[in-house]
Structure formats: structure tokens, C-alpha cells
Amino acid sequence: MTDTAIRTELDADGILLLTIDVPGQSMNVITPQVSADLTAAIARIKAEPEIKGAVLTSGKPSGFMAGADLKGMGALMGGGAKLPEGKSKMAALFDAVYALNKMLRDLETCGKPVAAAINGLALGGGLEFTLACHYRVCVDNPKVTLGLPEVMVGLFPGAGGTQRLPRLMGVQPALMYLLQGKNMSPQEALGFGVVHELAAADQVVEKAKAWVKANPTKGVQPWDEKSFKFPGGVGMFNPGFAQTFMAGTAMTAKQTNHNMNAPVAILSSVYEGSQLPMDTALRVESKYMAKLIADPQAGNMIRSLFVSKQAAEKGARRPQGVAPAPAQKIGMLGAGLMGAGVAMVSAQAGMTVVLLDRDLAAAEKGKQYTADRLAKKRTDPAKAQAILDRIHPTADYADLAGCDLIIEAVFETRDIKAGVTKATEAVVGADTIFGSNTSTLPITGLAEAWSKPENFIGIHFFSPVEKMPLVEIIVGKQTGPTAIAKALDYVAAIRKTPIVVNDSRGFYTSRCFGTYVQEGLALLSEGTNPALIENVGRHMGMPVGPLAVNDEVGLDLSYKVGQQTKADLGDKYVEQPGAKVIETMHELGRQGRKNAKGFYVYPDAPAKKYLWPELVGTVSDGLAETQPTPEAVRERLLYRQMVECARCFEEGVLETPQDGDLGAIFGWGFAPFTGGPFSHMDTIGLANVVAILDGLAQRHGDRFAPPQLLRDMAAKGETFYGRAALKQAA
Template identity: 45%
Template sequence: MSENMIRYERDDEGIVTLTMDDPSAGANTMNAAYKAAMAETVDRLEQEKDDITGVVLTSAKKTFFAGGNLADLQKITSANVGDAFTEVEEIKAQLRRLEKLGKPVVAAINGAALGGGLEIALATHHRIAVDDDRIKIGLPEVSLGLLPGGGGVTRLVRMLGIAPALMDWLLQGQQRTPSEAKAKGVVDELVATQEELVPAAKQWIRDNAGKADAATKGWDVKGYKIPGGTPTTPSFAANLPAFPANLRKQLKGSPIKSPRSIMSAAIEGAQVDFDTASRIESRYFADLVAGRESKAMIQAFFFDLQAINSGKLRPEGVEKRKVTKVGVLGAGMMGAGIAHACATSGIDVVLKDVSLESAEKGKGYTQKLVDARVSKGRMTAEDRDAVLARITPTADAADLGDVDVVIEAVFEDLGLKEKVFKEVEAVVGPDTLLCSNTSTLPITDLQGFSSRPADFIGLHFFSPVDKMKLVEIIRGEQTADEAAARAIDLVQQIRKIPIVVADGRGFYTSRVFGTLIDEGVRLVAEGVDPQVIERGATSAGFPAPPLAMLDEVSLTLTQHIRGEAAKAAAAAGEEYAANPGEQVVDTLVELGRKGRASGAGLYDYPEGGAKVLWPELRTRWTKGTDVPERDLHDRYLYRMALETAACFESGVLKDAESANIGGIFGIGFPPHTGGPATFMTNSEGGLRGFVSRANELADTYGERFRPSPWLVERAEKGSLVDAVS
């Protein structure tokens, strides 16, 4: 098996080419086959060292090396964490032997080298990559709740210095192009094509044959000093206190553990010899990989995203289709953003509004964004002009006659949406996909006035569209599989992430997001200091706090949504349950403080300055009410998670992937939790533990935290999704 994983070929010059090519997978990973193959390979290199001039390490796959095997890492728990430490130490020992072979070793990087792939390359003496911007090089482990445990922390600190290693590569898991990696000191040489790669590696070996420094890392030479110094260097030590302070500022108080562990491993490792530093790195890695945080983040950011991107949510048996022309109805901020997303993805856009002037203004939004990219050197002027040429502003519905898809993005009013769709359906072809960007109105209600309800679907974008990756696809009662498949195809064509949910007021994301805002304003009504409310959310891991987000969406919109919910409850013969937080909102609106767009809300927005909480919030409502920090965190997290469970119970959600990815990318559920579904199942004690803690919160803070009988039953069965899958 190992002979097939790494092919060993020695030419007449004594140059050995090692080609990694796992026959059992589409990419090379640090699995059992790799470990066995590398052990045999290093043994052979050491045995034949006297006949070897140098070594080239490359790959037969499209990628160089994909990193650790995440399925294997998910199996590590506190019970077998010692085995994880031993395993990573054994893998690193192989790379250390390669590094100290005494012969120059060159990494010929033909494709992506991420995580363990880059760590393998870092153990070589020279790195050459193909100069192709599609190739990504980096150590993204922090985004999975891990640290680079294959020597990445230890080697980068010694190569670049503590600060560049942390800031440019480790703490944010940046993925860089080969040219960027060269500029940052990680890649040594670039070639233009794949065909030039191995010959260039061999030429470097020829040019450096017999040179001791070409086969020896600096840190293996007595007297080597880490660039920029270590904590024992006075100039560096003076700045050291700023490192954790800056990290805390970057994390906004989030409890995510991996960046802190990375910083600790880097600083501690810089004060000892290489091999001791490597063991320190391994211990931090083993601690993270056995924890619940990495399990959650790997589930969301690898397995859930992979499932969505590979088409798990797409109806089977529907031929894939490519969109060439889209009609966007409404050129406000949302419609303009959708037009920009389509045009920059190569799709022609007809942008319609009630007047040509308004439509032109909507096109101006794209003009502003692409001009900024050109000024920063991220886009050529020719590419900018091509994007702008794809957008045709109009006030005439007849211009929509040949579009493949219509996306409506007008105000959230049922009557207005009916009017624009009737106008459009009279001119578009019979095969045009009909999409509404509504964030709250049930798609089934909108289908009621459509002449083709089977082709009608919800396509909920998030603002600002150019930055938000998620699109929530909502199937109404009459939406056909073909329409759902076409919607998914379009979302992926414009490089967004699709989740699929069933119909219902607020669907999934708006419904769950509303509970976070509601909990924040309830806390105001309870007398908790507003600064405590906001800091409690950021320290729980939310990217933005609830009162600030309420201002962003506007207080009047929440009043409108509340009114619609009250009407729906009355129509169903139910009583709408008001709460004290709504009185806070009503009071602020009466005072003219309707949110950021109106210039004032829960915050003040001084011209030319940063927003600040309105001082009178404390005067009017704060009573010094104390809520323990853990309870504050859990009130936010559990409200949203319990509403997510209710979405599963009602059938709005049918898969954990949509719940997790929608929660993280759409409404800011803390990434370190893995998303709302994983937060519930990954709690201490599993789903039963989640239910137990929810009951504690209900006993203290109210019945909104009480788990439903359905959820209690699911907890007893140990599964959240089976009942609705």
C-alpha cells in the first residue's frame, strides 16, 4: 500500500523524485497510508543517502497535499487524546528526519498546499510553486478550531519571526496565492507552468549540490536567532503584552480557544530548542483536537459545507442548468447588490425600477464597488467595464422578456409584490424561474397570485449582498423540484452558499434571528445595563451585539413583523403573546428613534464619529439587574437554538447542514459552536444535556426557554434530525 502512496524514482544524477499519490482518495491526506509510506520512504532515503544528490517532493494529484484526515480527527476524544499526541509526534518525527537528511530537499508545489500540506513543504529546504492564483497556500486550521500540529507553528516562527508568523499565517488562517506566499517568505521560487516545476526543482538541487547550507535549516545551526527576537529579547519583550491584548480585540471577546492556543504555542516554543517547541505544539494540538470546539467547527466548516457544495440539498434527477440573463426587480440596496453579484459572475442583468433614474442609481452601486477594486489593484479597468456592461437599467418591464430568472427585491408588502409579479409574468417566457427575495412573507402566499406557482420560489439574500455568502432558498407548497434545483444552481453560479428550507413566516433565518434581537431588548426592559447586554453577546462569540443589530434592521421593521405575526395568530384563533421588550421598541419609535437609517435608535450616530449607546437607555430602563455571564450567554444561544429546534419540529428545517451553515453565515450564530444544530447535539451531555440546561433557564427566566415535548422526545432518542429527515 505504501509503495503506491509515494512513488520513489532516482535518476542518473542521483536526484530522487518522490510523488505522493494516494490510490484510495482524490487527494493526499495524512492518513494511515501516508504515514506508512513516509516511514518507508524516509528509511530508504537514509539507507541510500550516499548515492543521493537531492530529493524532489511533489504530487500526482491536482492538489499538492490536502492536510490532515478530518474524519480521523473527529474520532479523537479525551479518552484517547494520548494516542493523538503520539500519532502527531510520529508524523512530525518523519518530517524531521527528512529535514535532517543531509541532502537538499525541494517541495515542488503543483496545487493547493493547505494545513498539513504546507507543513510537509515547510520541512523541506526550498519551496517552488506554480504561479497560478487558483492555487492556495496556507494553514487554515484555526478556522476548524485547531492549530497546525505538523510543525507549522514551530517552523514558521523560526523562519519568519513570532509576529509575522502569527499575523500573516497562523491566527487568521490566511490562504494565499503562490506569489503572495513568496512575498511573505514561505515560497522561495515561482515557475510559470506545471511542466517547469520538477525540472526547476532538480535544477536548484544541481546548483546547490554539495553546499552544506542548502541541506541544513538555519535553526539546526548553532547560534541561530529567530528573526525579530524572542520573549527574552528586551526589545521584543517590551511589546509582548500587546500580543494578547490585540488578540482579544481581534476576537471581540469570543471564547474561541484555538487562536489563544496558537499564540501560546508560538511564544512558548520560541523560548526553547526546536524539538522541545515541536512537542509543545503537539500538546496544544492534542488538547484542541480532543475538545468539543474543534468537533463542532470541523462539522460545520468542512463536513456541512462539503455536503452543501457537493449538491446534497439539490433534488435528484434534474439536469443542471446555467443562467445567462437575470431580471432584478427593484434597484434599492438589496436589488442593486443582487445585480452586482450576478454581473460579477458573468451573468447579464436587467435591473428594473419604477423610473430609469432609480435603476441607474442601482447600477451606480456596482460602479462604486468595482471602482474600489480597480483602485486597490484587485481588478483591471477592462474587467470593471465588462461587469458594468452586463447591467442594463430600465423602467420598462418589456425589457425582461428574454431573462432566464426573475428575482424580485421590492419592499416587504404583499400587495406590491403581487403587482410587480403580475406585470413581469405577462412579459417573461414560460420557462422563466420566478424568485422573491422576501425575508418574512410566506412563499406559499406569494404563489397564490402567480400564474405559475410551480416555478415560484424564495431566494432570500442577506445584506450587504457583496459580503454575505449565504442565500436561503425557500420552497413554497407548490414549488416544483425543478425550480428548487435551478435556484440552487443559480446560487452556486454566483459563488454563494445555498441552504434550503420549507415555507413559514420568517422561514428559518429571519425567524431565529428575531429571537436574538428579542432577547436583547427584553434584557433592556428587565433593567440590565445596555453595555452589559452588548458585551455579553460578543463575549459569547456573536460577531455583533443584539441592540446594535436591532438598529441596523430598524425598529419599525420589527414592529411591522410583530404586526404581521399578530394577524397570523388571530387568523389561527390564537392569542399573540406580547412582552416587555416590545414596549421598549414602541417607546423608542414614538421618540423618533427608529434605528440607524433614521439617525438614532438604541444608539446615537454622531457625524464623523463612532456610534455610542443612547445615554437615556440607562436613565429610562437600567435598574442594576444582575444576570450572571453564563446565563447571559445562554439566553442568547438557547433562544436561537430552541427556535431552530422549533423549525425542525414544524418541518421548516429538514437537514442539519442548512441549520448550521444558515445560522453561522446568515445570522451570526457563533462559529465556534458549529451552528445551532451542532450546538444542541454537541452540548455537554449531548441533546439531553441541552434540554436539561434549557429547563434551568426556563425555571429562572421564563417559559420561552422550555423545551417542547417534541424536543424532549428527540433528546431521549439521542437525535435531532431523524424525525424530520
């Protein structure tokens, strides 16, 4: 085994083949060894006269390269990297990010022709490597993706991507790909001039070599020619260029609500760099990249959206020592919207699904859900039929025999759930793992209906199941490791991201997400303009406002959950501000989107929904004479969620901040640019969080009071992630 990341081979024609094959990685990524090997290869190309040119390709069947090793960027982004003597932090950061830019600039100015043989996926830095080559041959396969998706994790293409892509395809189309992180197919890349030639997989390297051999003097990039002009033109006096940035700035502001740093950096880097020589432009790009890395936002996003997500999907929370337990045949109890969605994703993953409901017609309707969505997606008819053939609708519990996993998604009522649980055990036996999809009812209580509570677990999906990426695994007081492993293996099979939490009412996601909705209702009951509540909710980074999301979930469901909670807690029940709003809406029969009347009115298409004009006068005494500022509304909506997340951590509902951040972002859409509530609290500083919560509690009540653990951590100068790292090290 060698540590070399790039193999070199000089052929009889003097062409040096550089094959990237990073040891120990299923996919090539940019590591220090890759950079060292490529730097050495560039020096050889320049110095050795027998080398006439070079071809850069991959030795991995998985593709060309996936970009930077984000896991390896932790020290750089977290400020843990050692600073050179006499260097400021920003100067050191600039040098670190500019090193890759300089290396690729050395490649394209080496004086000899270099071609890229792109034999598979090329994303981020992987694509940037190829853009620094003088000619690009790509495999002719529509499933291969090329792109610069860095903006999705708070970064931007910092290895020349913001400079070379606009010079190849023009500023306007390049910005569409850079700002949205969109991928392109090889055919699209050919049309845009991003690649020069398509070839069969077994011909890509030979075609690249043939070009190098036929073009010994073509080792110059177009932008280094005196006659070079940008496609579409550039310059502050070019009308098209000016309009592109006027529109692009406005659209970016609309899409991001000024919350994300990376899109602004992309716009700035492209605008400035496109009017400068390439060498200066690359230094400008590195300047903006360094600024992005210096801000905690990118580090928080990378940790949650990439590192923690990948770890969760690879089984970070799976109990050790439990043999793999893939589900083969599942029983789905309830064929409503949630149950039908679970049946669909399970059948798509190759499992047999027994879809049970109160009568056969209801079960058949649940199967039709899959048929309709596959047809809408224009799935190949043969593939669609194979999926549908795995779903078996029934109203007979006897058909559950042989299922190795049961998932229940019936009405959110304890008695109904207990009934179907007992009826199921009578057929499959208590050794079968039983998962409840309840969103609020404690698992420990529901497990009383199953004679082996160690085999009972919560498997909480989000609607619509086929689109939402998260599954929340809830561990009851007696849930055993076999059940946890079975649930996690099932979630891995359906390609969702799991988090594991301990039992409580509402668990983690429903409990904390509910506070966002509840605080919106509290503001509404105080006479706050509903449009202000909704707009602030969206502008702070949530997918929709709290009133709109309540309409989507269903006001009738909110009412039922509230009534069940009141019945379960008895004298311990504490009514939340805004609870009367839901009761009033229930009395008026306003259920939300499902019956086209809730906080919003839903007219027939193509008309758009609008806030119910009589809302304020119905649920409050009218608009308050003095309206809160947007900043005050934002603070209440944000900190009400964060304090509940901190309580979940204190109570042991959450065991890791990683689960908390993943659950918040992927479960209820907590502002992704923050990295999640725990990352956000660490960034703000826990002492500052406590001070703000104390002020909110004084003005608005104990629901904002910080838990003692948060006070103790603030006093010690601790962070959630620092605490987790110490626990892991121990």
C-alpha cells in the first residue's frame, strides 16, 4: 500500500498520465497528499523536455473527484490551525486557500498542453481541477453529474470556479449554476463549452491523449490569449453585464433574505474578478473564500449538513455488537397520507409491504397514492409496476404474518393505537419489532400495549414521507438495542437521515417545532399583525411562517393533540399562550388547507392563498395599537425554539448536539444557514443566549426561562459541541 494519491505514467508519445486515486477513499477528494502529488507532477511537466503534455484522470470507478475533503477542513474553519509566525489570522487563511488556486494556475500555465479525462462525477474542486486543464473530454453518460455545489454548505468554488466558469460559458449562465449549486449533465456541459468532447467510458483517456498529441502548442487557456473576450461581454458599462448583476443581486436577496454569506461572496467575486486579469482575479476569489471561512456560518453548515449528516447515515448511533437486521417484509398499519408514504418508500427500497387499514377500499386508496406519484414522476412503467407489486393492501390482520417489522401510523389517539397494537401482536408475536409513527404521544406509554416493550420503538416520519429526509427514532424507557438497530437499518435502507432521541411528550422535533407555531399563536393573540408574524418567520430562515405551517399540519390535528395532552397531564397541564386561538378556530370549523379555510383562505386555482381578513378580530381584541418591531418578533420566534432545544438537552431527550441540529434542520426546517440551534447558540455564545432569554422571560413569561444546565454551561464558558467532544474523548 502506498500513500501516493496520484500515479504517474509516461507513454511513448511523451504524454504523462496522472491518475488520481486517493488511498482509503471510495471517492477521490482533495487531500494534502493530492496537492503535494499534483505540485510535484507540475514541476516534472515543466522541467522534463521528454514530457510533451499531460492527461489528468481518475482511478476510481466511483467517478473523477468529489471536491475538497470537508472533514479535513475542520481545523482551518474552526480556527484550530496553527498560525505561521508573524501572520494574522486572515493573512494565514488567505495563504491557505490561495495555495490551491496557485497550484491550479501553475498547471494551466505550465507551457504544455494538459487535458482532463473526466471518467465520472466531477463536483466542486473536482470540476475545478478539470477547468484548469486546456481540454476536457467527458464520459458520455447522462447519469454523470458535473457541478459546483459549494454554496449548499455555505462555501463557494474557491479553486478558480468563480473565475473560469464565467469565462467559459458567460457570466449570466455561470451565475445560475454558481448561486444555486446546480449540476449539469455532460451533454449540457458540452453545449455550454464547459467540456470540449464526449466519449465512451473506455475511450475517454485515449481521446484526451489524442488531443494532447495533436496539439503540442495549445498549452494556453483562452483567457490568457490577448484576443480573449467573455461570452456575452463584461464591464460596468456593458448593459447586459450591469443588468445581470442588478437582477442577480435582487434575486439573491429574495432567495436568501440576506441570511447567507456565500451567495453574496459569489456575486462579489464574479463581478470583481471578471474585470481583472486572471492572476489578480484568482487572488480576489481567495480573498472572498478566506472571509467565508473566517465566519462561523460555513463551518456550522459543513458540520451539520455534511459531516454530521454523513455520520448519522453511516450508523453513528447504531448500537455496537448487534448483527445487521435488514427489513424484508413490513406491516404498515394505516393507509392514510403518512402510511401510504411509508409504504411507497419501503416498496421503492425493495421491501414487501402489507398495507392494512380499516377496510380494503381505504387500503387500496393508500396503494393508489404510490401509483399516482410514480406516474407523476414519469417512472418507467415496468419499474413502477414492480414497486406496486410489492404493496399488498388488506383489511385482515392475518395478512401480517411473516412481517419482520411493523410500523403504525393510525390516528393520534392512545386508545386507537393500543387496539391496533394488540391486534397485531396476536398475529406476528411479541418478538417482532413494532414501531409507532406517533408525533407526540410518549413511546413508553404506548409500549404498554406490546407484551415485550424492549421490542417497541418510535419511528417518526415527516410528511410528505417521500420528500422529507429525516426520520426520528424514539427510544422508550424499556426499548432494547435490537429494536434500535432494526429501526436504524430500516431507515438506512430507505435512504433517510436518522436521529436517535429519548422519550418525552412530543420527543424532540414535534416538541421544539411546536414552540415556533405556539409563539406565532401567542403573538397573534396579543394583536400582532399576522402578516408581520408570517413575514418575519420566513425572513429569519424558516420555510414558512408559523400560521401557514399550522394550516398545513391541520388545525384540527393541533386541537386533538392539545386535548390529548390536557387529558394525559391532568393537573400538571399548563396552557400555552395562544391555545385559545386553536380552540376558537376549531369551534369555527376552520381546519386549515384541508378544508380551504384556516388562518389563510384558499381560493380556487390559479388564485393564491391569503390571510383570512377577519382573523385578528376573531382570535383577539383587534390589532394592538403598538406593534412589535420585526426584530422583536424574530427574537421571540427564534429563542422560543432554542430554549426548548436546550431543555431537551438538559432532560436527556437529546444525547448529542449533532442529533439536535440535524433534527431541527431536516425535521422542521430550522434556518439551515445557522447549522442548527445548538451550533447557533454556540456561535452566539451561551452567556449571551442566557442574557437574552432572561430578558424575554421577564417580558413574556417562564416559557423563555433558560434551564439550569444552560446557565451552568454559560458560567463555565462551555459550548454544546465542546462538551460533546470532551464526552466522546472520555
